[in-house]
Amino acid sequence: MRKVKKPVFFIVFAVIALFTLSTIFGVHSQYGDIVKTYVHGVGDIRLGIDIQGGVDVTFEPAGDVDATEEQMDAALETIKLRLANQNISDSETYLDYKSNRIIVRYPWQAGETDFNPEQAVKELGETAELTFRKGTDTSTDENGDTIPAGDIVLTGADVAQASTGGSKDDATGEITWVVTLDLNDSGKEKFYEATSELYQSKGQISIWMDNTMISAPSVSAVISDGKASISGNFTYESAKELADKINSGALPFSLETTSFKTISPTMGEGALNAMVIAGLITLLLIVVYMIVLYRLLGVVASITLIGQVAGMLAAVSGWFGFMSSTTLTIPGIAGIILSVGMGVDANIITGERIREELRKGKTLDTALYSGYHRAFSAIFDGNLTGILVSIVLMGAFGVPSSIWAKIFNHTIFWFFGATTEGVIYSFGFTLMTGLIMNFIMGVFAARLMTMSLSRFKCFQNKKLYGGGIDVKAD
Template identity: 55%
Template sequence: MKKVGKPMFFIVAAIIIGLTALSFLGVSTTYGDVPTKYIKGVDDIRWGIDIRGGVDVTFSPPEGYDATDEEMAAAESIIKVRMVSQNITDSEIYTDYNKDRIIVRFPWKEDETDFDPEDAVKELGETALLTFKEGSNGPVVIEGKHVQEAYVALDPQTGNPVVALTLTSEGATLFSEATGRLKGQTISIWMDDTKISEPVVNDQITDGNATISSPNFTTEEAKDLADKINGGALPFKLQTENFSSISATLGLGSRDAMVTAGIIAFILVSIFIIIMYRLPGVIACIALMGQVAGSIACITGFFPNIPSFTLTLPGIAGIILSIGMGVDANVITSERIKEELKVGKTIDGAIDSGFSRTFAAIFDGNITMVLVAVVLMGAFGPPGSIFARLLAPIFRWFGSSATGAIYSFGYTLVVGVIFNFLMGVTASRLMLKSISKFKAFKNPWLYGGVKNND
């Protein structure tokens, strides 16, 4: 690392304190009775059903329409995708095939004040917009109305499962023109704003009967894709049969108790590492504060390109686990600095050696957690997400499924680990190297060594 100047400590500390204040408090103004939110804070977190309560709604086809089991499964699949795509990671969805009903439970929005269930369920019941587009996101080739049916079939040559499509006459004409023009290229399949597949065009399809294949397709994955396509081609819009509010099983009081317990635990851990490691312990506490603030910011939607997430109990567990890893990283480094001082190294030499010799162990532990979190987000997040596409070859061993609770855990874990690298490794080293330049902090005792009486 290049030479670190004295001002670096104040710069990094100011950035961390500023991030902490903004991520927790947010920034908003009120003009008359109209509030404007510029930066979201902890008050804008969307809490899970257990903590805040939510909506219980029953969807059904229009009166008199007898939906098939395949159509009900398709409708359920669309609701799941919409939930996770909107980062509603705490929901319960049940389908009653005998009575053609879908029961959905999900939490209130973070800014919901009037608890209007009717307004909360409008988007979920709308017919999904299915489109086939040229390339990754080009002009529309055909829409859901052009698909009569999608179902799972077996490739007669390989025996692998495929998704078979039957198009309308208009759809067959449009698809024939597009596949003839795009041979060797891809046609992506979109559900609303979520890409669910991107198959390659091998031949021109003129008869309106197409198949989507992949060497890694499992039967479950093929059925999942067929359900999504059928959902976009549903001939009906789901009707709201009834809806009601759900009372929280834990409640905001329990949430406040958890937050209080977390603050107390953070204070006790901070006192412990300051007593044990002195000045490196103080630096570690500042870095941990930045790690917590970064995780909260990624949940509230603080950063422009990162949408807000529902904070569930598994999500809270992910934050706690990542903070534990942050504490571990700082303890390992601080302990190593003490050891380097005991063998006679200078303060600068001990700091450099302490960080460099512990980096490999910290990196290995953190990258393992990142890989686990990425697999969870790829397997249980939106099918069009970057992780789902990246890990598609692995998913042949298990079918993908949009499961918000697991996705929430993976998300909070991965952002926590990323901020552990930024704060527990990079920021800690910058601050410690900087503050050690001041004469008042050149005593080895402050870093765990023997007191210098000079």
């Protein structure tokens, strides 16, 4: 650090400024009506239902049913399908195998005025109707909705189990995935008659979940033993998804709602606006306070604090290519504010250590070097403790769709499972990223900028750093 040159300040400042601007506005290109995003900005941040408004519901098997993991997977596929049928595209679904819970969250849709969340949730939890039908013909009901028109071959009650299977090609090493069906005695004869008829005409048997066709395989053989397979260009994931959907139509249980809450988008937007305004006012007051109290050190601290906030927003929006975006909730905003407070605390500790060194009569370079060195241990201990707490929060209250929660929940926090308190994960995530950015900005970048400024003759006055004697740098 003693060899930091004059241009370093301008380089670091430019990096922080460009990083902050790209975080706020993002990087986009537009050709006609097509907009291509290269870097996500704050406008791309996904807002949680506590801000945007929406529904948070938890389903469990009704009665004393102890569902298997396969049955829970199948039930989840049914819910996903019904969400899509209700035109709910921005939803979050989580499975907690340990507690046999399915957690569903989705925000209010833009422009909704007559949406009935209670009815929507009721429809999500209803037992799915699985049917196998001759052909793929459809018709419309009295509401104009598309419904299947073919004769029913089988229902969910006729299917004992659907599963995935694969065969490996010895020459190429590729695995061909299929979906296998095992039928109950009630379905064997009906399926034999249908496949005998359709095999001659090279017809199809379509598979429907409620009023949605999920597959339409062609009949390529007469099935008399109740064991069939569906082939196609399946991957393991797509084959398992189809098997789960078929199994969901034959679930031996219905789902009941054990937790249900809604939040008005007006309330969420009001809370967001209040917190944003409060945050901006607080940041401005902090900048003024730091500059008045610590002068040049306060200017540097203010620049790095802005960079720290930009880093947290970048992590949430998906600015960094190696990690996906996360949902920002009101507790997440609280995590941002708390980490800014800890960043201010780190700058105050550093400023006071430098002041102490200057009061001892040390030269400017020596005081700066010693002050940053002495302050680092206290900053490190405080931030490390906060990071550990945030990791516990993310592991305990995270949801499996998050990359960080996957890491934590499949290592030391595997026993927690998914919870209905995903908003707490948002708090832990923003707090952790804020504290990491505090190390980068408040410690590393601030030291580079301060040591660089001390190279300029006009900034070699102890008064600018809290001292009282004019000295030259070493």
